Amino acid sequence: MINLGKIHTSNSLEKGVMMKRSTILLLSALVAVLFVAPQLRAAVSIDVTTAGDWIGTYGNDGYILPYYLGSGYMSSPPSTLDLTSLPNFVTGYGYADSERSGYKWGSGTNSASAWFARSAADPRPGVTTRETCIAYRADSMTVGLSLAPDAPSFQMAVYAYHITTEVLDQTIAAQWQGETTPFDSAALNAYQTGQWAVFDIDPNGKTQLDIILTRAASSASADAMIQGIMFDAVPEPGITALLCCGLLTLSAIARRKQG
Secondary structure, eight states, X not given: OOOHHHHHHHHXXXXXXXXXXXXXXXXXXXXXXXXXXXXXXXXXXXXXXXXXXXXXXXXXXXXXXXXXXXXXXXXXXXXXXXXXXXXXTEEEEEESOTTOEEEEOOSOOOOTTSBOOOSSSSOOTTSSOOBOEEEEEESEEEEEEEEOTTOOOEEEEEEEOOSOXXXXXXXXXXEETTOSSOSEEEEEESGGGOEEEEEEEOOTTOOEEEEEEEEOTTOSSSEEEEOEEEEEOOOOOOHHHHHHHHHHHHHHHHHHHHO
């Protein structure tokens, strides 16, 4: 005779096991969404599309525009000619190379790679007048940032551009002072059209950060150049990235269960 009570108990146990497995899978997916997905973002990337239209994309927390308040050419320009709006976690900055130079083209530059202005001193966002200015030095140049001891993780975008038809290449590296090698770097190829090196910075108590620009041997110019440094919060991962990460985790766990 078939024991219906035993079968019912067996089915209940199987359902209970399935529910536990489903709960584990859902919890694992949640862990992946909260802790794994944010790590999917690359620590450094190159942006070749934003160019000079940075308003709303970069610099929402602060910025440094070298020699923006200057005029024409100047050797070893003071940092007072930079246009700055520092975030509260950046307590100061300076140039390690006194022999650098600054150059600013006349107002009305038509290139989309030039700046749209945004500051209390020059409040003209949305207008068609653009400004082009650079700081440069032969072969290499270093900009040092001083950070607050409790500085949070942040995004730092460094812009390079030059009005020329020549092909310009350089490397932009981020390195903590006192260390011998950069923790991240980006190679900008043909940056004369305007390119951003975008870094995710995690100070973790460190307070002195160097931005090192080095011209590549392949560059038509003998100089390393910088046009701006922008500060923003580290972007949160998009919903698509979160869902994909969760699904991948579910799939991996399911495969392990089957094995």
